[in-house]
Amino acid sequence: GQSRTKLRVGKAIAAQMSFAGLEVGQAAEIWKEAGLDIEIVSFTGDARMQQAFAAGSIDIGLGSGPAMGYASKGVPAHAVASLANRPDNFVIAVGEKSGVKTIDEMKGKRIGVTTLGSLTEWLARTTSARRGWGPTGMEIVSMGETRSRLAALEAGELSAIVTSAVQAFQMEADKKGRVLVSFGADVPHFHTNIIFAHDDLIAKRPDDLKRFLSAWFKTAKYMRENKADSVKAIARTMRLPEEAISRSYELELGSMSMDGAFDPEALKVIQSSLKELGITETPPPIEKLYTPGFAPVSSS
Amino acid sequence: MNKMTPAGQIVSSQTAAISIQNVRQQYPGRHSSAAVLALDDISLDIPRGEFVCLLGPSGCGKSTLLNIVGGLIKPTAGKVQVSGRTIDGPSPRDIAFIFQESTLLPWYTIRENFHVSFKFSRIARSEWQSRTEEALAAVGMSRFIDHYPEQLSVGMRQRVNLARGIALGTDIILMDEPFAALDEQTRMVLGEDLSELLAKTGKTIVFVTHSLAEAVFLSDRVYVMAARPGRLKTIVEIDEPHPRSPDFMLTTRFGDLRNQLYGLLRDEVREGLQIERKSSAAAGRT
Amino acid sequence: MNKMTPAGQIVSSQTAAISIQNVRQQYPGRHSSAAVLALDDISLDIPRGEFVCLLGPSGCGKSTLLNIVGGLIKPTAGKVQVSGRTIDGPSPRDIAFIFQESTLLPWYTIRENFHVSFKFSRIARSEWQSRTEEALAAVGMSRFIDHYPEQLSVGMRQRVNLARGIALGTDIILMDEPFAALDEQTRMVLGEDLSELLAKTGKTIVFVTHSLAEAVFLSDRVYVMAARPGRLKTIVEIDEPHPRSPDFMLTTRFGDLRNQLYGLLRDEVREGLQIERKSSAAAGRT
Amino acid sequence: MIGDASNLSSRAIQLGFLALLVGAWQLLSSLGTISPLLLPSPDSVRIAFVKLVESGQFWSSLRVTGSTVLQAWAIAMIAGSAAAYAITRSRFLVAVFEPVIAGIFAIPLTLLFPLYILFLGIGPSSKVAYAATYGFFPVALNAIAGFSAVKEHYLRAAHSMGASAFATFRHVMLPASFPIILTGIRISFFITFASVLGGETLSSVTGIGKRIALAAELMEPAEMFAWIVFVIVFSVATNMVLSMLESRASAQ
Amino acid sequence: MRMTTGARIFWTRCAMLLAALLCWEVYARLWADTRFVSPPSLVLHAAIFELFREPGVIDALVTSLWILFVAYALAILFGVAIGLAVGWSSFGRKAFFPVVLLLYGIPQVILLPLFVLIFGIGPACKIAFGLSHGFFPIAVNVISGMKNINILYLRSGHSLGASSFDIARYIYLPNMLQSLFTGLRLGMTLTLLGVVLAELYVSTQGIGYWTKLYAETHDPAPLFALIAILALMAVILNELVRAIERRGLRWRG
Numbered sequence A: 001g002q003s004r005t006k007l008r009v010g011k012a013i014a015a016q017m018s019f020a021g022l023e024v025g026q027a028a029e030i031w032k033e034a035g036l037d038i039e040i041v042s043f044t045g046d047a048r049m050q051q052a053f054a055a056g057s058i059d060i061g062l063g064s065g066p067a068m069g070y071a072s073k074g075v076p077a078h079a080v081a082s083l084a085n086r087p088d089n090f091v092i093a094v095g096e097k098s099g100v101k102t103i104d105e106m107k108g109k110r111i112g113v114t115t116l117g118s119l120t121e122w123l124a125r126t127t128s129a130r131r132g133w134g135p136t137g138m139e140i141v142s143m144g145e146t147r148s149r150l151a152a153l154e155a156g157e158l159s160a161i162v163t164s165a166v167q168a169f170q171m172e173a174d175k176k177g178r179v180l181v182s183f184g185a186d187v188p189h190f191h192t193n194i195i196f197a198h199d200d201l202i203a204k205r206p207d208d209l210k211r212f213l214s215a216w217f218k219t220a221k222y223m224r225e226n227k228a229d230s231v232k233a234i235a236r237t238m239r240l241p242e243e244a245i246s247r248s249y250e251l252e253l254g255s256m257s258m259d260g261a262f263d264p265e266a267l268k269v270i271q272s273s274l275k276e277l278g279i280t281e282t283p284p285p286i287e288k289l290y291t292p293g294f295a296p297v298s299s300s
Numbered sequence B, C: 001m002n003k004m005t006p007a008g009q010i011v012s013s014q015t016a017a018i019s020i021q022n023v024r025q026q027y028p029g030r031h032s033s034a035a036v037l038a039l040d041d042i043s044l045d046i047p048r049g050e051f052v053c054l055l056g057p058s059g060c061g062k063s064t065l066l067n068i069v070g071g072l073i074k075p076t077a078g079k080v081q082v083s084g085r086t087i088d089g090p091s092p093r094d095i096a097f098i099f100q101e102s103t104l105l106p107w108y109t110i111r112e113n114f115h116v117s118f119k120f121s122r123i124a125r126s127e128w129q130s131r132t133e134e135a136l137a138a139v140g141m142s143r144f145i146d147h148y149p150e151q152l153s154v155g156m157r158q159r160v161n162l163a164r165g166i167a168l169g170t171d172i173i174l175m176d177e178p179f180a181a182l183d184e185q186t187r188m189v190l191g192e193d194l195s196e197l198l199a200k201t202g203k204t205i206v207f208v209t210h211s212l213a214e215a216v217f218l219s220d221r222v223y224v225m226a227a228r229p230g231r232l233k234t235i236v237e238i239d240e241p242h243p244r245s246p247d248f249m250l251t252t253r254f255g256d257l258r259n260q261l262y263g264l265l266r267d268e269v270r271e272g273l274q275i276e277r278k279s280s281a282a283a284g285r286t
Numbered sequence D: 001m002i003g004d005a006s007n008l009s010s011r012a013i014q015l016g017f018l019a020l021l022v023g024a025w026q027l028l029s030s031l032g033t034i035s036p037l038l039l040p041s042p043d044s045v046r047i048a049f050v051k052l053v054e055s056g057q058f059w060s061s062l063r064v065t066g067s068t069v070l071q072a073w074a075i076a077m078i079a080g081s082a083a084a085y086a087i088t089r090s091r092f093l094v095a096v097f098e099p100v101i102a103g104i105f106a107i108p109l110t111l112l113f114p115l116y117i118l119f120l121g122i123g124p125s126s127k128v129a130y131a132a133t134y135g136f137f138p139v140a141l142n143a144i145a146g147f148s149a150v151k152e153h154y155l156r157a158a159h160s161m162g163a164s165a166f167a168t169f170r171h172v173m174l175p176a177s178f179p180i181i182l183t184g185i186r187i188s189f190f191i192t193f194a195s196v197l198g199g200e201t202l203s204s205v206t207g208i209g210k211r212i213a214l215a216a217e218l219m220e221p222a223e224m225f226a227w228i229v230f231v232i233v234f235s236v237a238t239n240m241v242l243s244m245l246e247s248r249a250s251a252q
Numbered sequence E: 001m002r003m004t005t006g007a008r009i010f011w012t013r014c015a016m017l018l019a020a021l022l023c024w025e026v027y028a029r030l031w032a033d034t035r036f037v038s039p040p041s042l043v044l045h046a047a048i049f050e051l052f053r054e055p056g057v058i059d060a061l062v063t064s065l066w067i068l069f070v071a072y073a074l075a076i077l078f079g080v081a082i083g084l085a086v087g088w089s090s091f092g093r094k095a096f097f098p099v100v101l102l103l104y105g106i107p108q109v110i111l112l113p114l115f116v117l118i119f120g121i122g123p124a125c126k127i128a129f130g131l132s133h134g135f136f137p138i139a140v141n142v143i144s145g146m147k148n149i150n151i152l153y154l155r156s157g158h159s160l161g162a163s164s165f166d167i168a169r170y171i172y173l174p175n176m177l178q179s180l181f182t183g184l185r186l187g188m189t190l191t192l193l194g195v196v197l198a199e200l201y202v203s204t205q206g207i208g209y210w211t212k213l214y215a216e217t218h219d220p221a222p223l224f225a226l227i228a229i230l231a232l233m234a235v236i237l238n239e240l241v242r243a244i245e246r247r248g249l250r251w252r253g
């Protein structure tokens, strides 16, 4: 057939449902139709993915909202579209053994997040701040991958963890914990996930980038319209039971952006969060956070 | 003591310091065909307070026998008794062993080597220093007390090795060619020392040597061994009191005894070598 | 050739296979005070085709000298010429070196040891097998061709070591006490072989020994060394054609020569030992 | 005299190498082809380092990591050499266990790190256990190699003098196999150190590894490299102590 | 019937393995939290019915195996060569050994981004990173193994006119066989570790990717199966090397 444009697309973490759109798009041959050949590269956190941008190893990256701040550190990549907005798909889950029943009991307790400076940390801090405990009202511990967090929970070292809804539901299914709160209500205006593009791609091959974005949002629409097929593809990708995926599917898709548009309110929240997370010392101007002109994308 | 006995005689085991009874030693080879029968049914008794030599062609099993007596090798068959007790491992309180090759530990100086040996043998620490110095002086090696073994010549190492064995002060000393790397004069001086030591302290010494003169000069009896497989051929008695003076070497009796030993060994060695040469030459031709 | 020369003479270097000129060797010690002067200004020439012996008390620097001639140690001062060329490292095409201690590699069988040596010396592969077999037969060790060195007795190892050095077929052979661990009979047989080899092939052989009889029986001249520091004392000439028969040993000339050597060495060794004993005893008393 | 000259020139070579390394680093970063996010300039690292040292806040991290490393390393050394000693008592045991030890070491333990958290929590003890596990193998394997290469000859001599098992170990086996065992101990140190850092990166509240991870996550490469300087200084210092012990042991 | 020593060793090892698996099975079934520990039977089941049914996993394993192989071969090559060069003389040891140790002291994980920069995200990066892990134990062991040489053997070699290669091949190598092979064993595992770490850091469709996926599920069986297969790969390469070692150590009887 005709030669397709190659794009190297990074995922900040391997197993996240909204990022699984890449595989769903592959299964549904949406990338192929758009003339794209994408190579999926997964990382163990936003920082690593941003380093890969700096090393010029990837063209596009799917990461978290707070990672927008890395551009001001000199990473040659910028946000080009929103991938997911309200963090409905993120929750605080408590371990069965912790004895914690409500969020108010979490004050002064240990909570596990993936990495410091990450979305999960930010969510934990925000929750604490909203409860009037100050940003460090809960002791935040970074624990990397899921198994470590679960292990620490099991060992009684942590009372709760910040995790995705899918994981939390799986915990409930295992009778090892339960969901305490979802973040959606706490943070109505937010960009949970962002699509980043390397500056070279933005400057030199804007058409390829546009083609990618349009295909991505076509995938998003497809996911919304074809739940059954998507669940199957996602379950395969994430190696989780279809029921677990199915259960959080509405939540996840509810937060997924269908056009990538940036929300000024959300940008402001992220801008102020960068300092809280310690990513930047002074909040960068909002215009520096993203590159306009690519979103919104109409998914025709 | 009943002297002048045929090969394989049994001295009353009351008086025997070492009694070797029907000892056989077979070394396994890689294939069973390559196995070597080093000793074949050796029996002999070594009376207490005697200086005996083991004499025999190269490879006849002298070191093997000494190792067995020292309890370092378990014989394939037979047993060894030392002072009436059957040996089942080294008996360091009774026996000092001077190995054919230097066993000085290369990572210690001569002094440290002595001290470690004393420590191994559980000799009181207070004696270490004096024993070391005396023993080294006796072999003319005092100057090298703080040298490492590798800084010594081969003969010097051998002297140190010898001195260390004697310094342990055991009743029985097994020496495996302790003089091999020494010049004749040094041998003689050290040999006289040994003779004197024996006369003074009544130690039992078993001594392997290749020098016929040395064997005659030093020993009360010479056990002559034959090779392939190693076995006892004859015992030659040297009836001359210790300590012996160098004049003994000038007597005709000394010459006769030396010649007797020479005759005992000569044919065997020569034939052994010759036969092998011929047979291998023949094999080479086929 | 001008024979019968005083110590330190210079043979016309045209005819000299090895010419040693003002060689000094100082070994560094841990402290500069512990440094050992092993050789002090030695000069001597070894004529081509001769069999010469180095004789001297233990530790006088014989091995050191041989190592220097072999190009294995760089002397502190002086130089060595072999066939007119100044030596600056081993010259394996001209010189074979037989070490005082066995240098058989323990991880190879005897056969493999030979082959590796031949490989090192760049000898054609086609000759390996026959050279190995012949050399081993000559020392009566054919049977053990597939044994590992550690499965041999010390004397057997020494014979193999000797055979390997000779098998290299160089014009000059340096031997450092190759017979030390052998019985007198075996020594004699192998010595006669060497004598024959010399007569047939005109090789130059430098031989270190502690046996006076051996020195007289084998060599054309004996270099007698003195110790502390090692230096050349005298040269004794043995004017008897090769190959020599065992009957030579029965002549009075043989006895006289032997006694001459004995006298040359005796006092020195004895005094050396005695002085040290006394001085150390004195030191022990203070 | 001779020793001094070769000492001097070997020091010179080492300094030269260090200069070369820093020079190359300087050159690379001033060329600008490598993003300073990946390779910060030596100067910025120096500034960050000085800042760290002046603030004094490095001290607590260094203490936590240092003590974790030393504990884990000590456990690894003792357990490793004890196991090796026990195994080398007989050839049969060596033949049975050496491959087993090598085989267990082949498991990528890093993937099982969560189990250490499960059993030991997120405090230093999980890191100690994790790093000690990793550090055990090089010590054990090297000590097995070292002990079984000891010349029979020396053992026999000690045996003939009636040496106790401990004395034989202390005066014969240990010195004879010292270089090889020391190598195991060295490798064990590096692996232990790397494992502690890795463990701290994966989950902990303090320590240099945590600091490095934090600096990496916040994209502060200069600070990250400054922490690495601490790591290198610590490991060079430890190795110098080992080398000193080594030259003392084989003093000549 | 009397067993040969070889057979006894083999059966003892089998018995031990079996006993260990049994203990693990019992522990995992009775007490362990099944989200972290799987009994071996389930691991086996997962290997057969999940891993080997998944072409992606098989491809990843095959890729990893050859990456491991290449990285290991290079680690041996460089480790032995540089080890020999440094250990050749006491001056070399004194001057360059500290340099090797200094380099070893730099935590490699931290330099991974630089590896990615230089070698890209393909196999080259993983090979280089595996090599950087496997190299050091080999080199360090070679250097210390050379120290134990009996000088007489070297002298004898020189006197025979042996080339440097000859000396390395016939004297140094056999003499240090045991420490060399210990280095090779350590190097094997660490090479594997390096490859896995690189894979975890950036993974396309390699074992790193699958490891991360399986790690996120609440069923450890496939993860354990994957780890077991990785270890098995290392053990097999190890045993291959051991066969060579055994030939070399025959002389010890």
Ligand SMILES: Nc1ncnc2c1ncn2[C@@H]1O[C@H](COP(=O)(O)OP(=O)(O)OP(=O)(O)O)[C@@H](O)[C@H]1O
Pocket (backbone or CB within 6 Å): B150, B151, B152, B153, B154, B155, B156, B181, C027, C028, C036, C037, C038, C056, C057, C058, C059, C060, C061, C062, C063, C064, C065, C100
């Ligand atoms: N490597 C060394 N380091 C320091 N000193 C040494 C070294 N080798 C030899 N010596 C010293 O040099 C002197 C001569 O030693 P050498 O080995 O040449 O003697 P030798 O004549 O061969 O003695 P032997 O007959 O005992 O073999 C001795 O005093 C010895 O201590």
Ligand SMILES: Nc1ncnc2c1ncn2[C@@H]1O[C@H](COP(=O)(O)OP(=O)(O)OP(=O)(O)O)[C@@H](O)[C@H]1O
Pocket (backbone or CB within 6 Å): B027, B028, B036, B037, B038, B056, B057, B058, B059, B060, B061, B062, B063, B064, B065, B100, C150, C151, C152, C153, C154, C155, C156, C181
């Ligand atoms: N470890 C061993 N393995 C196999 N065979 C051995 C071993 N040790 C000795 N032998 C064999 O046993 C025989 C006797 O050896 P031994 O060392 O006792 O001889 P020896 O009389 O001491 O000779 P030498 O005078 O040469 O020292 C030899 O044929 C030798 O090959």
Ligand SMILES: [Mg+2]
Pocket (backbone or CB within 6 Å): B062, B063, B064, B100, B176, C153, C154, C155
């Ligand atoms: Mg012997």
Ligand SMILES: [Mg+2]
Pocket (backbone or CB within 6 Å): B153, B154, B155, C062, C063, C064, C100, C176
């Ligand atoms: Mg010598």
